[in-house]
Amino acid sequence: MISNEIQFHAPGSLAEALDLLASEGEDLTVLSGGMSLLPMMNLGIVRPSKVLSLNRVSELGHVTERDGQIVIGAMVRHQRVATDPLIQRHAPLLAAARVVGDVQVRNRGTIGGSVAHADPSADYLPALAAAGGSITLSSARGERTLSPDEFFIDLMFTSREPEEIVSAVTVPKLPDGWRSAYQRLARVEGSFAIVNAAAVLAGDRSVATVALGGVGPRAVAVDATEQLSDGVDEQALARVGEAVYEAARDATGDLMSDATYRREMAVVFAKRALRQAAGLADARVGSGPAGPGAGSGPAGQDSSNAEARS
Amino acid sequence: MKTTIHVRVNGTDQQVEIDTRMIVADMLRERLRLTGVHIGCATGNCGACTVFLDGVTVKSCCVLAADVDGAEITTVEALSSGPDDLHPIQQAFVDNQGLQCGFCTPGMILSTKALLESNPNPTEDEIRHGIAGNLCRCTGYHFIVKSIQAAAERLNGSAATD
Numbered sequence: 001m002i003s004n005e006i007q008f009h010a011p012g013s014l015a016e017a018l019d020l021l022a023s024e025g026e027d028l029t030v031l032s033g034g035m036s037l038l039p040m041m042n043l044g045i046v047r048p049s050k051v052l053s054l055n056r057v058s059e060l061g062h063v064t065e066r067d068g069q070i071v072i073g074a075m076v077r078h079q080r081v082a083t084d085p086l087i088q089r090h091a092p093l094l095a096a097a098r099v100v101g102d103v104q105v106r107n108r109g110t111i112g113g114s115v116a117h118a119d120p121s122a123d124y125l126p127a128l129a130a131a132g133g134s135i136t137l138s139s140a141r142g143e144r145t146l147s148p149d150e151f152f153i154d155l156m157f158t159s160r161e162p163e164e165i166v167s168a169v170t171v172p173k174l175p176d177g178w179r180s181a182y183q184r185l186a187r188v189e190g191s192f193a194i195v196n197a198a199a200v201l202a203g204d205r206s207v208a209t210v211a212l213g214g215v216g217p218r219a220v221a222v223d224a225t226e227q228l229s230d231g232v233d234e235q236a237l238a239r240v241g242e243a244v245y246e247a248a249r250d251a252t253g254d255l256m257s258d259a260t261y262r263r264e265m266a267v268v269f270a271k272r273a274l275r276q277a278a279g280l281a282d283a284r285v286g287s288g289p290a291g292p293g294a295g296s297g298p299a300g301q302d303s304s305n306a307e308a309r310s
Numbered sequence: 311m312k313t314t315i316h317v318r319v320n321g322t323d324q325q326v327e328i329d330t331r332m333i334v335a336d337m338l339r340e341r342l343r344l345t346g347v348h349i350g351c352a353t354g355n356c357g358a359c360t361v362f363l364d365g366v367t368v369k370s371c372c373v374l375a376a377d378v379d380g381a382e383i384t385t386v387e388a389l390s391s392g393p394d395d396l397h398p399i400q401q402a403f404v405d406n407q408g409l410q411c412g413f414c415t416p417g418m419i420l421s422t423k424a425l426l427e428s429n430p431n432p433t434e435d436e437i438r439h440g441i442a443g444n445l446c447r448c449t450g451y452h453f454i455v456k457s458i459q460a461a462a463e464r465l466n467g468s469a470a471t472d
C-alpha cells in the first residue's frame with residue numbers, strides 16, 4: 001500500500017473539480033489515467049497528500065469537431081484516440097496513440113494526462129508539434145489555449161498553474177491532400193520511445209514539417225519546406241537530416257542511448273517519417289495493419305497514416 | 311483515510327472498506343481474497359495484476375481503489391469454478407504448456423480473453439501485440455502464443471457448434 005495518507009477527491013463535474021483546484025490547487029495532485037502517477041506513488045517517488053481524480057468528469061471525455069479543428073477532451077483514453085473515426089480521419093498523427101504503452105495502458109491512460117506529464121519521449125509530443133496542435137488549460141477563472149512551445153517548458157515541466165488542469169488537446173484538421181506519418185524507435189513494445197518523429201507534408205510541399213521527440217527536454221519542430229520544395233528524394237532528405245541533427249543538439253544521453261546516438265537516430269527517423277508521408281517505400285518499414293497494437297514490430301514501430309488522406 | 315466503496319466483482323455486488331491509499335490489486339487480494347490477481351512490479355510493466363475494469367483490461371496496480379466506486383471488475387476467478395471446470399483459454403494453456411512458474415498466467419489469460427473477444431482469429435503478430443503488456447519472467451512466450459492459438463481454435467469451434 002502507498003505509504004502516505006491520501007485525501008481523495010473525485011468530483012463529478014468540471015466545475016466542481018475547478019472549484020477544488022481554486023481553493024486547494026497547491027496541495028492537489030491531479031490524477032487522470034494514472035499510468036505514470038500511480039507507478040511513481042507505488043514507488044514512493046511522488047507522495048501526494050491530496051489527489052484529485054478526473055475519472056468522473058465526463059465532460060472531459062468527448063471528441064468533437066469545432067471550427068476546422070478536432071478537440072479531444074483530456075480524459076479521452078489512448079485506445080479511443082487510436083480508434084475514434086473523427087481523429088483517424090482528420091488528425092491521423094494523433095492516432096500515433098496506437099503505439100502508446102500496451103493494451104492495458106491504452107485502455108486507461110489519457111491524452112490529457114500524457115500531455116500534462118510532459119515526458120519528452122511521449123508519443124503525442126512530436127505529433128502535436130508537427131500538426132500545429134494546441135493545449136487548453138482550464139481553471140475557475142476561465143480557460144487559455146497554448147501552443148506546444150508555450151505549454152511545454154522543460155523536462156516534465158509545463159506552464160500549467162496549480163489551479164489549472166489540461167482540459168483539451170486540439171489539432172487542426174489535416175487539409176485534403178496532406179499526408180502525415182509517425183515513426184518511433186524503442187527497444188521493446190510498450191517502452192517509451194528513444195527517439196520519435198512526426199511528419200506533415202502538404203500535397204504541393206508548400207508545407208513540410210518534421211518534429212522530433214527524445215532529443216531534448218521537449219519536442220523540436222524542423223521546417224523542411226525549403227529543402228523539400230523540389231521534391232522528396234534522398235539528396236533533399238540528406239539536407240533535412242543535417243537540419244534535424246542541428247535541431248537535436250540539446251539531446252542528452254541516458255543508460256539506454258547516448259546523446260550522439262539520439263541525434264543520429266533522430267536523423268534516421270525524421271527521414272523515415274518524411275519518406276512515408278511522401279508515399280515513398282522504405283524497405284525497413286512495413287505498413288502494419290490498422291488498429292491498436294498493430295505495427296511493424298518492436299523496433300522502429302510504424303504508425304503511418306499516410307493512406308488516410310491520399 | 312478510510313472509506314467505503316461499492317463494486318461489482320465477478321458478478322457479485324460488494325461493499326468494501328478501503329483505505330484511500332489502496333490500489334485495486336490490493337483491494338482485490340486483501341479485502342476480497344481474490345489472490346489470482348498477482349502483483350509483480352506495481353509499476354504497470356508486468357501485467358500480472360491485469361483485470362477487467364468496466365469491460366476493458368487494465369493493470370490493477372495502477373488504479374486507486376477509491377477511483378473504482380461503482381465499477382464492475384472481473385478477475386481470473388470468474389472464469390472457472392475449479393480444476394474440473396477450466397475455461398477453454400485456461401485449458402488451452404494447460405494443454406500447450408503455456409505456463410511454467412504460473413505467476414504471469416492470470417494476466418496472460420485475461421489479456422487473451424480481451425484479445426479473442428475483439429479479434430477471434432488473431433495472427434501470431436496480433437497475438438504478440440495483444441500480450442505485449444504481460445511479461446513472462448520464465449520467457450515462455452513461444453508456448454503462450456501456441457496456447458492462445460489453440461484457445462482461439464477451441465473457442466471458434468465451440469461457437470460454430472453452439
